[in-house]
Amino acid sequence: MTTTDPAGQAEPEDTEARTPPSGPALSANTFIGPTALQVGTGNTMNVSYRITRPLPLDAAADELAAAVGLRWEKEAGLRRLLEPAPLPVRWQVSDRKLAGRIGAGTAEGARARFPPLPGLAAATREDLRRGGGLRELHALYGGLASGRLLLVGPPAAGKTAAAVLLLLDALRYRANAAPESRSRIPVPVMLSPHGWDPGADSPADWAAERLAREYTLFRGRDGRARALELLGSGRIALFIDGLDEVAGRLRGAMVSALETADFRLVLVSRAKEAVLTARRARLGGGVAVALQPVRPDDAAAYLLGPLPRTPPPAWRHLTRELLEQPGGVVARALSGPLAIALLRDVYDDTGPVDELLDTGRFPTPRAIEDHLLDHAVAAAYTARPGRPRPRHSPETAERALRHIAARLTEQGTRDLSWWHIPSWTDHRPRAAALGTIVGVLYAALGIAVLWQLTDPLWAVMYGTACGIAGGVVAGRAGARPDGTQPLPSAGWRDIFNPSTVRIGIHHWFWTGTVVWLVFWPRDEPIPLWLCYLSTVPVGFSATLVCGRGYELVAGTFIGVGSGSWFDNVREHHSSPPVADTRSIGPWDVWLHHVRLRMLLGLIVGVAAALLVGPIAVWVHGFPGGLASGLLAGVWTALLAGPVGNLGVATALTAVQLAAREGTPVRLMSFLEDARRRNLLRTTGPVYQFRHARLQERLSRPAQDPEPEPGTRPVRPPPDA
Known part of the structure; x- marks a missing residue:
């Protein structure tokens, strides 16, 4: 041109x-x-x-959206919600008294609390009457004037799956929006109400604390303040799943507190618990929609989807029964996503699935569901093409999950808190083993060090005495019952935050100066550099005592002051927990305890050696001073490292359970594997069985095993 x-x-x-x-x-x-x-x-x-340039809050919201999408795309893959194509989600407005009037939710003729999201129309009464599928559910979520949506249904109705699919749709809608509109579309974040005390924390404070624990974007005080800004400006929408698992009074208090929240809400609950909650407190402006049973034609299409164009006869018989007898036993049993998913897990492409048509063996829908639940564990741990090879046999996996289910049912809870596992066995064998190991190591070290400094007989006597004393103390320390909930993260930023580091430097400087002044009048005063070198552990221990690392030094001689006197100081200077990964679950917390906290325990031992050794060498000579520092360091490292470590206690308990119950020795690894196989799920820092009915079924006393699928096949009906 x-x-x-x-x-x-x-x-x-x-x-x-x-x-x-x-x-x-x-x-x-x-x-x-x-x-x-x-x-x-x-x-x-x-x-x-x-x-x-984007505003800082908009950039933070975009980064959060990427992190949330990565997490829930992975979770949806584990739940097999995306491949094959998910079952259709259908809903209708609930006819139960779960919330206020519909007019309060649509705000027709009144001022809307939340304007419709860009590109969506305001939800109307007519939209609610029509109901619809996942697309209409997203339109309702984005167009509801009150911003309050309750998603309810019976057990095993697929409520969590529907909430995950809605969250992913909301993320995709936000990602595809024009840049100038994206800031007005909130990032959906799914949280569990586990651990929330509405009497102490407002919804925004609680949500900000949880975001700080689960996403590195919100680490530290500045990050928590950023989370509060995102919540206050409506850039985050909360999906709260598991409200029905909270005790009744606490559940009502949560609902009452959520009425004042300045952000959009989606609450997921079983219908029965939602009705009970509504008697105590109703979510103002909330609109309750109930998930509908899966239609027989949808179930048949889903089951036949992964099969060849000409399905095996057994599957044709079953799906024909679904279509021709929509009110029959099989159709009623397969009216929920749980039973349909279990059916595909239990029976492979050539499996005798038509045995479920035997009304003698399976007279009711409940009998079919129990049959599928009884074989769910074996199906998950059976090697199949295209899936990771199981690390455990089906018998071992079922034995372990039955024991866990029985324990949780006995305690009246669904939460498997791994730090409570040490309470499942007698602590005395564990304490004896730990004390013996520590005693032998300490005695051997003491004899080896003292052998060069004194008579061999005295070296053996003193070393053995040190080993016995050390073993007894270690055994008593390791025999403590299960502790309280551990730190969500034991990361470096949790323990060495700027505030506590400043305290440590202050203590180190003044302690070194005081030590030099004390020894200065001597004929041979200790050099100033040596005073500051030997008092470095004082600053180190002050940093730990005043922060989140106080448990590492509690009970050791460098942890003086780690008791209740320092609680107020610790509360003032400890920053909110920081996650070293994008999301923190039970496995992550356990690994932090076993790895990082063990390393920090060794550092505490080095600090003790540095505290004692240099001055002892200056006063008593090199051999004696070195021996004193080495013995003090090893002893402190053992106490601060493996002895008081909850992760180590859990691992030792797993060995006890393996010997007594036949469960896997690497119990935590097994629990994480069961989560990947869709038998367990994580809720914050705890594990839960994926379905309450699965825990209920596994917790029953072992009976005569039911025949494997296909061992007593029923004569199939003639093929059409």
Whole structure:
């Protein structure tokens, strides 16, 4: 392309003026332009560009959306919600008295509390009457004037699965929106109400604390403040799943507190518990929608989807029964996503699935569901093409899960808190083993060190005495019953936050100065550099005592002050827990205890050796001082490392359970594997059985085993 000057001469266009300036790509920016302005006689072109940088909160919301999407895409894959295509989600407005009037939710003729999301229309009464599927559910979520949606249904109705699919749809809708509209579309975040005390924390404070624990974006006080800003500005919408698992009075208090929340809400609950909650407290402006049973034609299409074009006869018989007898036993049993998913897990493509048509063996829908639940564990741990090879046999897995289910049912809970596992066995064998190991190590070290300093007989006597004393103390320390909930993370930033580090430096400087002044009048005063070197552990221990690492030094001689006197200091200077990973679950917390807290325990031992050794060497000479520092360091490292470590106690308990109950030795690894196989799930820092009915079924006393699927096949009906 060329331009013409006033003299009529053709000249090439100034392409450099039309090309945007080069440089690094700007992510999540808004570009407006180019704008061309031709001035003068037509031979000059000025091009202006305007680049609008995203606001800090918008950038934080975008980063949070990416983290949430990554987490729940993975979770949806574990639940097999995306592949094959999920069962259709259908809903209708609940006819039960679960919330206020519908008019309060749609705010027709009144001022809406939340405007519709960009690109969506305001929800109306007619929309609610029609009901619909997942697409209409998202439109209701984004167009409801009250911003309060209750998703209810009977047990095993697929409530959590529907909430996960809705969350992923909301994330995709936000990602596809125009940049100028994206800031007005909140990021959906799913949380569990586990651990929330509505009498102590407002909904925003509680949500900000949970976000700080689960996402690195919100680490530290600044991160928590950023989370509060996102919540207060409506850039986050909360999906709260598991409200029905909270005690009645506490559940009512939570619902009452959520009425004042400044962000959109989606509450997921069983219908029965929602009705009981509504008698105490109703969510103002909330609209309750109930998930509908799976239609027989949808169930048949889902079951036949992964099969060849010409399905095996057994599957044709079953699906024909579904379609021809929509009110029959099989159709009623397969009216929920749980039973349908279990059916695909228990029976492979060539399995005798038509044995479920035997009304003698399976007279009721409950009998079919029990049959599927009884074989769920074996199906999950049976090797199949395209799936990871199981690490445990079906018999071992079922034995372990039965023991766990019985324990939880006996305690009246669904939460498997791994730090409570040490209470499942007698602590005395564990304490004896730990004391013996520590005693032998300490005695051997004491004899080896003292052998060079004194008579061999005295070395053996003193070393043995040290070993016995150390073993007794370690055994008593390791025999403590299960502790309280551990830190959500034992990360470096949790323990060495700037506030506690400043306290440690202050203590180190003044302690070193005082030690030098005390020894200065001697004939041979200790050098100032040695005083500061030997008092470094004082600053280190002060950092731990005043922060979240106080448990590491409690009970050791460098942990003086780690009792209740320092509680107020610790509360003031400890920052909110920080996660070293994108999301924190039970496995992550256990690994933090076993790995990082063990390493910190060794560092505490080094600090003790450094506290005692240098001055002892200066006063008593090299051999004696070195021996004193080495013995003090090893002893402290053992106490601060493995002896008081909840992760180690859990691992030792797993060995006891394996010897007594036949459960896997690596119990925590087994629990994580069971989660990946869709038998367990995580709720915050605890495990739960994926379905309450599965825990109920496994907790029953062992009876005569039911025949494996297909061992007593029923004669199939004639093929059509």
